[in-house]
Amino acid sequence: MTSKPLALYLHIPFCASKCPYCDFYSGRYPAETRERYVEALKEELETGFRSRAFLPPDVYSRPLSSVYFGGGTPSLLGAELLTDLLNAARRRFPVLPDAEITVEVNPSLEAPESFFAALAKSGVNRVSLGLQSAVDAERKKLGRRAGRADAERCVKAAYAAGIENVSLDVMLGIPGQTPASLNETLSFAVDLGVPHLSCYLLKIEPGTPFFKLRDKLDLPDDDASADFYLQTCVFLEARGYRHYEVSNFCRDGLIGRHNMTYWADGEYLGLGPGAHSFLNGTRFFQPPDLESFLAGAPAEYEGAGGDEAERLMLRLRTDLGAPVSAFPEKGNEIAAMERNGLVTVRDGQLCFTDKGFLVSNAVLAELL
Amino acid sequence: MKQKKTHIRNFCIIEHIDHGKSTLADRLLELTDSVSQRDMQQQVLDNMDIEKERGITIKARAVTLNYKAADGEEYELNLIDTPGHVDFNYEVSRSLAACDGAVLIVDATQGVEAQTLGNTYLALDHDLELVPVINKIDLPAADPDRVCADVEEIIGLDCSEAPRISAKTGENVPAVLESIVKNIPAPEGDDDAPLKALVFDSVYDNYKGVIVYVRVMDGTLKAGETMKMMATGAKYTVVEVGRMRALNLEPCDELHAGEVGYITASIKSVVDARVGDTVTKVENEAAAPLPGYKKVNPMVFCGVYPADGADYEALREALEKLQLNDASLAFEPETSGALGFGFRCGFLGLLHLEIIQERLEREYDLDLITTIPSVVYKIHLSDGTMVEISNPTNYPDPATIQYSEEPVTDAHIYSPPEYVGVIMDLCQERRGSFKNMDYISKDRVDIHYILPLNEIIYDFFDALKSRTRGYGSFDYELKGYERSNLVKLDVLLNGDLIDALSFIIHADKAYPRARRIAEKLKENIPRQMFEIPVQIAIGGKVIARETIKAMRKDVLAKCYGGDITRKKKLLEKQKEGKKRMRRFGTVEVPQEAFMAVLKLDDDK
Numbered sequence: 001m002t003s004k005p006l007a008l009y010l011h012i013p014f015c016a017s018k019c020p021y022c023d024f025y026s027g028r029y030p031a032e033t034r035e036r037y038v039e040a041l042k043e044e045l046e047t048g049f050r051s052r053a054f055l056p057p058d059v060y061s062r063p064l065s066s067v068y069f070g071g072g073t074p075s076l077l078g079a080e081l082l083t084d085l086l087n088a089a090r091r092r093f094p095v096l097p098d099a100e101i102t103v104e105v106n107p108s109l110e111a112p113e114s115f116f117a118a119l120a121k122s123g124v125n126r127v128s129l130g131l132q133s134a135v136d137a138e139r140k141k142l143g144r145r146a147g148r149a150d151a152e153r154c155v156k157a158a159y160a161a162g163i164e165n166v167s168l169d170v171m172l173g174i175p176g177q178t179p180a181s182l183n184e185t186l187s188f189a190v191d192l193g194v195p196h197l198s199c200y201l202l203k204i205e206p207g208t209p210f211f212k213l214r215d216k217l218d219l220p221d222d223d224a225s226a227d228f229y230l231q232t233c234v235f236l237e238a239r240g241y242r243h244y245e246v247s248n249f250c251r252d253g254l255i256g257r258h259n260m261t262y263w264a265d266g267e268y269l270g271l272g273p274g275a276h277s278f279l280n281g282t283r284f285f286q287p288p289d290l291e292s293f294l295a296g297a298p299a300e301y302e303g304a305g306g307d308e309a310e311r312l313m314l315r316l317r318t319d320l321g322a323p324v325s326a327f328p329e330k331g332n333e334i335a336a337m338e339r340n341g342l343v344t345v346r347d348g349q350l351c352f353t354d355k356g357f358l359v360s361n362a363v364l365a366e367l368l
Numbered sequence: 369m370k371q372k373k374t375h376i377r378n379f380c381i382i383e384h385i386d387h388g389k390s391t392l393a394d395r396l397l398e399l400t401d402s403v404s405q406r407d408m409q410q411q412v413l414d415n416m417d418i419e420k421e422r423g424i425t426i427k428a429r430a431v432t433l434n435y436k437a438a439d440g441e442e443y444e445l446n447l448i449d450t451p452g453h454v455d456f457n458y459e460v461s462r463s464l465a466a467c468d469g470a471v472l473i474v475d476a477t478q479g480v481e482a483q484t485l486g487n488t489y490l491a492l493d494h495d496l497e498l499v500p501v502i503n504k505i506d507l508p509a510a511d512p513d514r515v516c517a518d519v520e521e522i523i524g525l526d527c528s529e530a531p532r533i534s535a536k537t538g539e540n541v542p543a544v545l546e547s548i549v550k551n552i553p554a555p556e557g558d559d560d561a562p563l564k565a566l567v568f569d570s571v572y573d574n575y576k577g578v579i580v581y582v583r584v585m586d587g588t589l590k591a592g593e594t595m596k597m598m599a600t601g602a603k604y605t606v607v608e609v610g611r612m613r614a615l616n617l618e619p620c621d622e623l624h625a626g627e628v629g630y631i632t633a634s635i636k637s638v639v640d641a642r643v644g645d646t647v648t649k650v651e652n653e654a655a656a657p658l659p660g661y662k663k664v665n666p667m668v669f670c671g672v673y674p675a676d677g678a679d680y681e682a683l684r685e686a687l688e689k690l691q692l693n694d695a696s697l698a699f700e701p702e703t704s705g706a707l708g709f710g711f712r713c714g715f716l717g718l719l720h721l722e723i724i725q726e727r728l729e730r731e732y733d734l735d736l737i738t739t740i741p742s743v744v745y746k747i748h749l750s751d752g753t754m755v756e757i758s759n760p761t762n763y764p765d766p767a768t769i770q771y772s773e774e775p776v777t778d779a780h781i782y783s784p785p786e787y788v789g790v791i792m793d794l795c796q797e798r799r800g801s802f803k804n805m806d807y808i809s810k811d812r813v814d815i816h817y818i819l820p821l822n823e824i825i826y827d828f829f830d831a832l833k834s835r836t837r838g839y840g841s842f843d844y845e846l847k848g849y850e851r852s853n854l855v856k857l858d859v860l861l862n863g864d865l866i867d868a869l870s871f872i873i874h875a876d877k878a879y880p881r882a883r884r885i886a887e888k889l890k891e892n893i894p895r896q897m898f899e900i901p902v903q904i905a906i907g908g909k910v911i912a913r914e915t916i917k918a919m920r921k922d923v924l925a926k927c928y929g930g931d932i933t934r935k936k937k938l939l940e941k942q943k944e945g946k947k948r949m950r951r952f953g954t955v956e957v958p959q960e961a962f963m964a965v966l967k968l969d970d971d972k
Contacts, residue, residue: 009930172925200925200926201921201923201925203924203925203926222919222920222921223920223921225920225921226920226921229921246923246924246925247925247926262930262932268930270930275930276930276931276932276933277930278930278932283932283933285931285933302933303933305932305933310932310936313935313936313939314932314935333954336897336898336954337897340897340898340918342897357923358920358921358922358923359897359919359920359921359922359923360922360923360924361922361923361924361938361939361942362896362897362919362922362942363897364939364942365939365942365943365945365946366897366946368939368943
């Protein structure tokens, strides 16, 4: 009997500077703190001290199907510390031979060639690069320091190091964005030949600088944002990309398997401040606070997970869809949604259309 | 302790809204040691939250003050508070009838205004002795000399000795008490005559039952005697009589002619002790009741529905409780295809409606949807019969209608002359017919219009205030019914008739109103998954339409890092939000949309 695979997420809460739209937990800390953090995270991998209340006894015999270094800016740690962490994970867990090992990278690297070479050597086989826009004026508005040329150099360096599975983040609805500038960004990405793109609509989150400035930002309205999204879908689908999740596109079957775990009812262990986990039907998370994490604060219970409604909600984010039989009392509503081009029903599977993804919250609130 | 009649003063304070009545009342209570500083809440007399916030007095209250005057004598001063809004004119008149004099407050910065005059005339109708007081002299804009001249010229009241005070700072307030003692006559009345006591208010109390507030005109009453309400004929054994103090009731042995006090007699509902009724005794019954009693009828009606259908019973209980204390609130169950089960409620006016609505929401924690207020129309049918309609749902088939009548009011608008033009425009828009205009002073005119009641119940006062920069004020009373050309407007969302949004309107107003309603609904109904046509129709004929475009974007684009709980919470919140909307077919309509249709002229 083989035990069920597990996805491992390691949160790296450091950034060289904070982007004004981002509400993920991260901050600026000196190198010494970063090193201390890596030690603490290794210790957590080793002992499971902070999450022990939630860890099933067999957890360390579960093979890892993916490891994901997210942030923050994991690349800020440098290849050596990342390798260190990855090795710590390998010491504690069996890792499947085809495991997807991803590092999120900010393109403002000084020496991408040696960085990616070192990552590849330690087993990293996927890179997610924060491009956001290929138009430097737009990148500047988003507080991104690297330019288009830096991003291009990174992608090529990753390829050169043998990491072919590169994903680019593209942002939709940037202040001042136009259909033409979005076209430029998408062309840039496709021309680089990346097999994966995450294209997400900018959301103004409370607590961010953009939230305070929102009335002065010249943000595209909902209609314009929706048009950017549909433009992206059309552009990428025409070039052979599969729109496999609300904001994700891939070629050659190279879906982001780690993220797919979240959406397809898989189990995952997240370590680091702000990281979330789902194991044995329980959701828990590490409080988003670096100091308390270093001090050994325990993970906290978030609630039960994995019920039917949650599974449907998550699966409907993807092109897996959900069986229409799961909504026996919603026949009229689903028919109306289908008529209006928001969903399709094929072979008993209900899936969102591109237009439907855009209003998926409203649809889900109706269906669930 | 029985006070000699010569040492009793029964008075009220009248004013135009916000001229300082409540603040002065507070000062009088303090000066007579009726409340200790510690117990002194702001404006003890207005003890409902809403009154405090709006600075208006809704229901009359009374309080007995003991005052040692400059002449060394001890006086019993009965301050009877009066409601300060046109919706409550009848209650005001009964409170005034309980008094022998009135303190007339005039704001030293504002001068004589509509209700100053309206209330003065009411007070004079009741033969009250008026004691003018000029308030707010502490304000920089105060001009007491001009205001005194105003009062003398417009009202014809000598102001040479009128106390000039600041109720806020307390400056010169004792002069008001002296003026009351000196200028307001002592009550008359005969202890040996048959009892006649005027009910000027009644309040329900959980322990005592109804507390009846009375002014004894003739006769006496004590516990154990059998009293009779002359209008209803109901008889009760008196449990207790006494005086109203600022913070409590103080029982006494007997109430005498000239006194103001309360009676408890295990009365179950204020409906059984209506304002204006006369209390007498079964033994030695009065030959005739005091004049002026009338049963007040609601003038404005609307549907009140719980936003959540499950709250229907809670709403009924809340209405029943409010009615215990408000004989003029009427309600009966009604059903709407759109809103489900609710109540058709009748109110004295729009303010009364708003007060009840707010109390239901605040004190009873209910989420409500109210429909467009309506007046009572008289519809004469071809078969010679007449129906009274206050609910658009019951509007007869237009083919069967011979003619219709609507209630009209005598309205007086008071304003500086420079606003006459805009006021006349406003009244014209509201289908008013001009009667006459008087210069009551060189900078004050009284514009007299006949205005249909349905034109003033929604927002006339707000419109008047904004167009006259706050200087205009108005007063109205119901005049009767006049012939009118009415139609019923229906609202259709996505082709479905929303009965709760139907209303009756004058035909000349139908087109512009229909367009505004369509626009307002478009603004206030959030975009939904599908496009929604909004149509306004008379009969089957659509006279205005708008389209609510389909929603384009409502998505959580980022769902990484495994934070599913957050996503779940968002979904829950969204579902919660849907619950607060009313669903009509496939269309969800938020409460705000109903409200917006009520307040069409807000953004003009």
